Amino acid sequence: xxxxxxxxxxxxxxxxxxxxxxxxxxxxxxxxxxxxxxxxxxxxxxxxxxxxxxxxxxxxxxxxxxxxxxxxxxxxxxxxxxxxxxxxxxxxxxxxxxxxxxxxxxxxxxxxxxxxxxxxxxxxxxxxxxxxxxxxxxxxxxxxxxxxxxxxxxxxxxxxxxxxxxxxxxxxxxxxxxxxxxxxxxxxxxxxxxxxxxxxxxxxxxxxxxxxxxxxxxxxxxxxxxxxxxxxxxxxxxxxxxxxxxxxxxxxxxxxxxxxxxxxxxxxxxxxxxxxxxxxxxxxxxxxxxxxxxxxxxxxxxxxxxxxx
Amino acid sequence: xxxxxxxxxxxxxxxxxxxxxxxxxxxxxxxxxxxxxxxxxxxxxxxxxxxxxxxxxxxxxxxxxxxxxxxxxxxxxxxxxxxxxxxxxxxxxxxxxxxxxxxxxxxxxxxxxxxxxxxxxxxxxxxxxxxxxxxxxxxxxxxxxxxxxxxxxxxxxxxxxxxxxxxxxxxxxxxxxxxxxxxxxxxxxxxxxxxxxxxxxxxxxxxxxxxxxxxxxxxxxxxxxxxxxxxxxxxxxxxxxxxxxxxxxxxxxxxxxxxxxxxxxxxxxxxxxxxxxxxxxxxxxxxxxxxxxxxxxxxxxxxxxxxxxxxxxxxxxxxxxxxxxxxxxxxxxxxxxxxxxxxxxxxxxxxxxxxxxxxxxxxxxxxxxxxxxxxxxxxxxxxxxxxxxxxxxxxxxxxxxxxxxxxxxxxxxxxxxxxxxxxxxxxxxxxxxxxxxxxxxxxxxxxxxxxxxxxxxxxxxxxxxxxxxxxxxxxxxxxxxxxxxxxxxxxxxxxxxxxxxxxxxxxxxxxxxxxxxxxxxxxxxxxx
Numbered sequence: 001x002x003x004x005x006x007x008x009x010x011x012x013x014x015x016x017x018x019x020x021x022x023x024x025x026x027x028x029x030x031x032x033x034x035x036x037x038x039x040x041x042x043x044x045x046x047x048x049x050x051x052x053x054x055x056x057x058x059x060x061x062x063x064x065x066x067x068x069x070x071x072x073x074x075x076x077x078x079x080x081x082x083x084x085x086x087x088x089x090x091x092x093x094x095x096x097x098x099x100x101x102x103x104x105x106x107x108x109x110x111x112x113x114x115x116x117x118x119x120x121x122x123x124x125x126x127x128x129x130x131x132x133x134x135x136x137x138x139x140x141x142x143x144x145x146x147x148x149x150x151x152x153x154x155x156x157x158x159x160x161x162x163x164x165x166x167x168x169x170x171x172x173x174x175x176x177x178x179x180x181x182x183x184x185x186x187x188x189x190x191x192x193x194x195x196x197x198x199x200x201x202x203x204x205x206x207x208x209x210x211x212x213x214x215x216x217x218x219x220x221x222x223x224x225x226x227x228x229x230x231x232x233x234x235x236x237x238x239x240x241x242x243x244x245x246x247x248x249x250x251x252x253x254x255x256x257x258x259x260x261x262x263x264x265x266x267x268x269x270x271x272x273x274x275x276x277x278x279x280x281x282x283x284x285x286x287x288x289x290x291x292x293x294x295x296x297x298x299x300x301x302x303x304x305x306x307x308x309x
Numbered sequence: 310x311x312x313x314x315x316x317x318x319x320x321x322x323x324x325x326x327x328x329x330x331x332x333x334x335x336x337x338x339x340x341x342x343x344x345x346x347x348x349x350x351x352x353x354x355x356x357x358x359x360x361x362x363x364x365x366x367x368x369x370x371x372x373x374x375x376x377x378x379x380x381x382x383x384x385x386x387x388x389x390x391x392x393x394x395x396x397x398x399x400x401x402x403x404x405x406x407x408x409x410x411x412x413x414x415x416x417x418x419x420x421x422x423x424x425x426x427x428x429x430x431x432x433x434x435x436x437x438x439x440x441x442x443x444x445x446x447x448x449x450x451x452x453x454x455x456x457x458x459x460x461x462x463x464x465x466x467x468x469x470x471x472x473x474x475x476x477x478x479x480x481x482x483x484x485x486x487x488x489x490x491x492x493x494x495x496x497x498x499x500x501x502x503x504x505x506x507x508x509x510x511x512x513x514x515x516x517x518x519x520x521x522x523x524x525x526x527x528x529x530x531x532x533x534x535x536x537x538x539x540x541x542x543x544x545x546x547x548x549x550x551x552x553x554x555x556x557x558x559x560x561x562x563x564x565x566x567x568x569x570x571x572x573x574x575x576x577x578x579x580x581x582x583x584x585x586x587x588x589x590x591x592x593x594x595x596x597x598x599x600x601x602x603x604x605x606x607x608x609x610x611x612x613x614x615x616x617x618x619x620x621x622x623x624x625x626x627x628x629x630x631x632x633x634x635x636x637x638x639x640x641x642x643x644x645x646x647x648x649x650x651x652x653x654x655x656x657x658x659x660x661x662x663x664x665x666x667x668x669x670x671x672x673x674x675x676x677x678x679x680x681x682x683x684x685x686x687x688x689x690x691x692x693x694x695x696x697x698x699x700x701x702x703x704x705x706x707x708x709x710x711x712x713x714x715x716x717x718x719x720x721x722x723x724x725x726x727x728x729x730x731x732x733x734x735x736x737x738x739x740x741x742x743x744x745x746x747x748x749x750x751x752x753x754x755x756x757x758x759x760x761x762x763x764x765x766x767x768x769x770x771x772x773x774x775x776x777x778x779x780x781x782x783x784x785x786x787x788x789x790x791x792x793x794x795x796x797x798x799x800x801x802x803x804x805x806x807x808x809x810x811x812x813x814x815x816x817x818x819x820x821x822x823x824x825x826x827x828x829x830x831x832x833x834x835x836x837x
Contacts, residue, residue: 003745033717034717034718034719035719037718038726039718039722042386042463042466044753045465045466045750045760046466086378087516092532096533151564154563154564154567155567158573159571166564166567166569167557167573168535169533169534170534209634252764255563256558256564257558257560257561259534260533261530268375
């Protein structure tokens, strides 16, 4: 227990370092790519108006001063108002978190649900037609560009047959298509890893022992082989989920007009909304760090050899 | 290995087949369903079905590009906000949908009292949706709110001349300007009248839940998802036909099209011309947007008028309109104004496409083979990059060496506002003048002091300056005509095309788009 809390504190400190580092990088980059005042004003604005705005927002102060002023408030959770929507930026991002989480978790559940049985079946009958088909379409899933897949699913399931909605948010009929689109890539990759790690386990001697004990084939597969094969699967699934949350939803959320923080990040960048970009990056960094810690705990749970220290 | 490949190929082919079969658009619509570029009303619109007698019914969904920045109608220069609030708020004056002529709205009459004072007589008995009265005090408050330097409105250039207002009596109000301002009535078609008590009580509330005098009342705003309005049955101008309007942000053009095809939405703005063949019903109208190429007239060889004229002769405007915009654009007639703009000069025409003339002029000026840098950007406007590349190819065809440089938005902005001396040789931009008065275009782009100008001519400067305060309408128009003609003769920029606004509609929706690009839902009728 002591070990775990020591571990936890160390990870927490590391995480804070990561988040501060990311914040500094984003802060500097967003201010280095052009005059933030000019970029957020209309083309008709005169130089005087732009200058007045820049002064008011503090964009003319030296960068370290700007960062200090920002950081002082940020540690209290005040990331400043969004330049675009003039609301507290952090609130605008947090408002969008549930939609993105809903989308990403649905996608990863779909991906796992479809890939694990398929990967096991393929591993059981290597070189069968099922195995070949699985290998081929999982490769396809990895390669298909998400914007293209998304539009094709829209044409097929929303325009040709009115089974789902083209875009928007609210019901399962809105959720299914973007979730499938987002799931395609992790599904493909996880299927491949399930297949190969199961194949590895099949030839281990403990499998023979398990069968010799007279266990049913089902138990041999699920409680022995799959459990031992699960570390790479969990690693990959967690990595894919993190990738989604850390930005891979942007395209899918834009295509499907899904009001998550990926779409918001896109708007923040287009509108050159420095505070909103900053808050968005902070939230994403927080999620990624939390995911990493969570994964460590999952490892320790499924594999007793793993110790958190 | 070989069988694996075969399996894979088969799978890919099957999927491709399946998807292409489903991706094929529905059979092309009957030709009369889509209207030609100039037409504004579909032919079958002549006999609207009898409206149901019982008040506003039905609901429609209008697609906008993005979430509004705010729902405060005076703060931002944001097209998404305007599309929504144009239905919630009203102005003292409005415009004729087709001619652009200024008409009464909340003010029943108006007159200029002296050089700097305009008097408006308000329609009596109008209420804001929350019960506040629309009176002279509300108008003064609205004017003073938007010009307050602390409020820092992005719309300030639309109301720049206003210095304040005065209550004359309950329903009579004076608007004061810093000098004679003949464009004041045009400004009053822009200034939205807000309720003084509600908007000053709680600004956060006001930014999220607008309250106006208009035909639609605010219901809810779910950020990123939708804004909903409902018909104001007590609207002073008579209740609108459609009961509920939802504005939904969909950024991706292909998704907007799909949403229209799937009958999920009823009005799609800024439809891409290529998509029109797949849309059952669309309407279009000449828009206000003019892509253009700024010329830095201060540097060699562009300070020679012959070179600038050659650039204009070299560009085939009609081909650009056809090839890039599928015909949903028209040649800009040597000016960046439409016939609806005050100051449009009908006798000025575009430089004809004449590459031989262009070559001769370049030869004469000793500029054949000159190298010019053309700055463009990508993604901000429809076909921006493609347009720049097409123009560059046409300029190269007459013997110039064009160095196309597509830059990032912030670099593009820096170059646009670098000042006349440091401006690049040629720079693509796009201009739209929603005030429908030539002053905004001429002073911003073609005067020595203009914030986006790289051209200066003392005669034009003087005409624009005088025009801004000339209260004699005919004299003023004369001045603009003269300025427009000089700018065209001097080839102060490369004039290109004027884009149409294209809207995809639900076949059951009857609506004629407006010259000023605004979308008033009260003008729409839903049949069944």
